[in-house]
Amino acid sequence: MITLSYALLGLLARQPLSGYDLAQYMKKRVAPMWSALPSQIYPELARLEKQGMVTYRVVEQQDHRPDKKVYEITETGREALRRWVIEPTPVAAVRDEFVLKAYSLWLAEPEQAIPHFREQERLHRQQQAQHEETLERLQREWRTALEQKDSPLFGSSLALHYGIAYERSYADWCQWAINELERHRSTPEEES
Amino acid sequence: MITLSYALLGLLARQPLSGYDLAQYMKKRVAPMWSALPSQIYPELARLEKQGMVTYRVVEQQDHRPDKKVYEITETGREALRRWVIEPTPVAAVRDEFVLKAYSLWLAEPEQAIPHFREQERLHRQQQAQHEETLERLQREWRTALEQKDSPLFGSSLALHYGIAYERSYADWCQWAINELERHRSTPEEES
DNA sequence: CATGACATGTAAGATGTTACATGATTGT
DNA sequence: ACAATCATGTAACATCTTACATGTCATG
Numbered sequence: 366m367i368t369l370s371y372a373l374l375g376l377l378a379r380q381p382l383s384g385y386d387l388a389q390y391m392k393k394r395v396a397p398m399w400s401a402l403p404s405q406i407y408p409e410l411a412r413l414e415k416q417g418m419v420t421y422r423v424v425e426q427q428d429h430r431p432d433k434k435v436y437e438i439t440e441t442g443r444e445a446l447r448r449w450v451i452e453p454t455p456v457a458a459v460r461d462e463f464v465l466k467a468y469s470l471w472l473a474e475p476e477q478a479i480p481h482f483r484e485q486e487r488l489h490r491q492q493q494a495q496h497e498e499t500l501e502r503l504q505r506e507w508r509t510a511l512e513q514k515d516s517p518l519f520g521s522s523l524a525l526h527y528g529i530a531y532e533r534s535y536a537d538w539c540q541w542a543i544n545e546l547e548r549h550r551s552t553p554e555e556e557s
Numbered sequence: 558m559i560t561l562s563y564a565l566l567g568l569l570a571r572q573p574l575s576g577y578d579l580a581q582y583m584k585k586r587v588a589p590m591w592s593a594l595p596s597q598i599y600p601e602l603a604r605l606e607k608q609g610m611v612t613y614r615v616v617e618q619q620d621h622r623p624d625k626k627v628y629e630i631t632e633t634g635r636e637a638l639r640r641w642v643i644e645p646t647p648v649a650a651v652r653d654e655f656v657l658k659a660y661s662l663w664l665a666e667p668e669q670a671i672p673h674f675r676e677q678e679r680l681h682r683q684q685q686a687q688h689e690e691t692l693e694r695l696q697r698e699w700r701t702a703l704e705q706k707d708s709p710l711f712g713s714s715l716a717l718h719y720g721i722a723y724e725r726s727y728a729d730w731c732q733w734a735i736n737e738l739e740r741h742r743s744t745p746e747e748e749s
Numbered sequence: 750c751a752t753g754a755c756a757t758g759t760a761a762g763a764t765g766t767t768a769c770a771t772g773a774t775t776g777t
Numbered sequence: 778a779c780a781a782t783c784a785t786g787t788a789a790c791a792t793c794t795t796a797c798a799t800g801t802c803a804t805g
């Protein structure tokens with residue numbers, strides 16, 4: 366079982382969903398932890414079904430919209446997920462192309478890099494704001510559930526807090542880098 | 558050209574290195590940005606050589622140690638690296654198995670998860686301390702070079718600052734989560 | 750009249766990991 | 778005696794991305 370399987374089971378443990386729904390969730394809600402495209406999700410769901418981790422029923426739609434398969438987690442799937450959750454995990458390897466570019470930035474003109482840092486900062490602040498909004502909505506609507514460790518919302522809260530911290534720290538780094546780059550740019554002028 | 562190529566070129570732009578050296582660097586210094594194993598690095602170096610991005614000369618060793626190929630970046634390689642550095646970059650997708658487990662933590666007993674959070678916190682604080690040490694060493698030994706935007710050490714500084722912020726934010730999240738988990742554990746007792 | 754939402758997939762290719770192979774020297 | 782360091786790779790496998798295929802309805 367690959368990690369993606371557990372991402373899917375983690376969503377299905379909360380509610381039944383179609384492959385299409387799962388793909389949407391992977392883009393939005395699960396984005397701070399894992400990501401996958403539909404072309405990987407559909408075959409993986411078929412594999413989970415063969416292994417007895419999920420079942421599905423075909424739901425016919427109105428308005429000539431295509432039929433959909435709504436997947437549900439089985440007790441076997443729930444057990445596998447429970448076991449995986451409490452297994453030890455190796456520290457995640459970071460793979461960030463933008464930071465890697467920063468490492469070789471000394472080869473280029475700072476002026477050309479500054480707009481890219483501004484854009485990254487903007488996008489990460491935007492993502493941070495979105496997570497904060499989601500968290501606040503959960504807190505307003507489900508105050509009591511968030512206090513129960515056995516509520517799915519407790520898991521959502523943990524993940525959202527991670528996402529918020531990650532995005533803020535990333536955006537702050539961009540801001541700091543822009544400052545450094547601009548400081549360097551103005552330094553030669555101080556010679557006069 | 559895959560991202561790994563630029564990671565390798567980014568190291569070779571600073572000094573000539575063997576494949577073995579590069580593999581060591583990828584494990585330590587480049588870890589906060591990218592990672593790769595020797596089995597991927599060696600074939601990739603061969604491809605870079607075919608493309609004229611790097612050259613190598615065989616260096617015979619003493620003490621019956623195996624010969625090594627010391628790679629050097631070419632002007633072509635340096636130009637490719639320079640162009641890549643100032644290209645726009647899509648926001649990096651996060652893929653963190655531990656955070657994904659947190660999302661489904663409501664299915665398990667918090668007591669079983671707490672030690673894993675403690676271990677992750679320990680490892681991330683350790684990594685943070687190591688980056689801080691490296692940065693301080695650079696600052697002590699190369700104070701003037703760090704102020705020059707065209708010095709490799711400027712790139713190192715950017716990357717190290719990122720790594721430090723990332724590790725601290727991760728460790729802080731673990732600490733916060735442990736607190737939450739312990740609070741939940743003690744809550745039932747407050748009923749009396 | 751084109752794009753996007755809905756809905757499910759397949760096929761080919763790129764990228765990354767795990768396991769294996771060799772062989773001397775130095776440290777525990 | 779056993780593992781680690783130095784040094785370079787190959788082969789097989791697992792995973793992920795990109796491109797393609799199908800068809801209707803609503804929106805701009």
